[in-house]
Amino acid sequence: QQPVQSPQAVILREGEDAVINCSSSKALYSVHWYRQKHGEAPVFLMILLKGGEQKGHDKISASFNEKKQQSSLYLTASQLSYSGTYFCGTEIKAAGNKLTFGGGTRVLVKP
Amino acid sequence: DGGITQSPKYLFRKEGQNVTLSCEQNLNHDAMYWYRQDPGQGLRLIYYSQIVNDFQKGDIAEGYSVSREKKESFPLTVTSAQKNPTAFYLCASSINPTGLNTEAFFGQGTRLTVV
Numbered sequence: 001q002q003p004v005q006s007p008q009a010v011i012l013r014e015g016e017d018a019v020i021n022c023s024s025s026k027a028l029y030s031v032h033w034y035r036q037k038h039g040e041a042p043v044f045l046m047i048l049l050k051g052g053e054q055k056g057h058d059k060i061s062a063s064f065n066e067k068k069q070q071s072s073l074y075l076t077a078s079q080l081s082y083s084g085t086y087f088c089g090t091e092i093k094a095a096g097n098k099l100t101f102g103g104g105t106r107v108l109v110k111p
Numbered sequence: 112d113g114g115i116t117q118s119p120k121y122l123f124r125k126e127g128q129n130v131t132l133s134c135e136q137n138l139n140h141d142a143m144y145w146y147r148q149d150p151g152q153g154l155r156l157i158y159y160s161q162i163v164n165d166f167q168k169g170d171i172a173e174g175y176s177v178s179r180e181k182k183e184s185f186p187l188t189v190t191s192a193q194k195n196p197t198a199f200y201l202c203a204s205s206i207n208p209t210g211l212n213t214e215a216f217f218g219q220g221t222r223l224t225v226v
Contacts, residue, residue: 034215099156
């Protein structure tokens with residue numbers, strides 16, 4: 001029931017863009033996105049609740065395609081501070097308040 | 112300040128011993144979760160609780176036990192039955208018990224090492 005994330009890792013130059021994908025085999029209530037810096041707790045970025053919904057946080061935005069059970073996180077004009085591991089979390093319609101996470105995508109932004 | 116507190120930050124355990132990790136929150140959240148994170152890996156759900164005196168197994172519950180006697184506390188016991196317990200353990204909470212999708216707040220984690 002865990003969502004699948006891709007790619008597993010990405011290396012960017014400052015100012016470049018990247019897309020991280022998250023897909024589920026089950027129908028979703030919602031998709032969460034978090035970022036974790038090394039040795040720290042994950043920090044909430046955004047949550048998407050409805051199909052087709054898109055949200056943004058600074059130059060990080062996300063979309064949710066409920067039909068395809070997929071979400072994508074867009075890192076635009078990346079900054080050094082964007083480095084970290086990004087996790088998508090999903091709540092499945094059949095599983096109540098059970099929040100499960102993907103394997104993570106490691107992002108490294110270089111100067 | 113409201114938040115979620117895990118203790119201790121580092122924990123060493125001898126093989127064959129049970130150990131309990133503490134998780135306390137003063138956010139008045141109903142839902143609480145325990146996750147395990149191995150190096151370079153994602154977060155795997157161990158147990159979760161939607162309400163006091165109730166909890167459900169996650170994806171990797173074997174070798175672990177929990178209790179939820181108080182709303183603010185959700186301790187995790189790593190038993191001797193857990194064959195590979197060395198990992199980083201994260202506790203989280205969210206306000207809503209009804210599956211209506213609110214963000215999860217994480218504690219700073221406990222790094223458990225079996226020696």
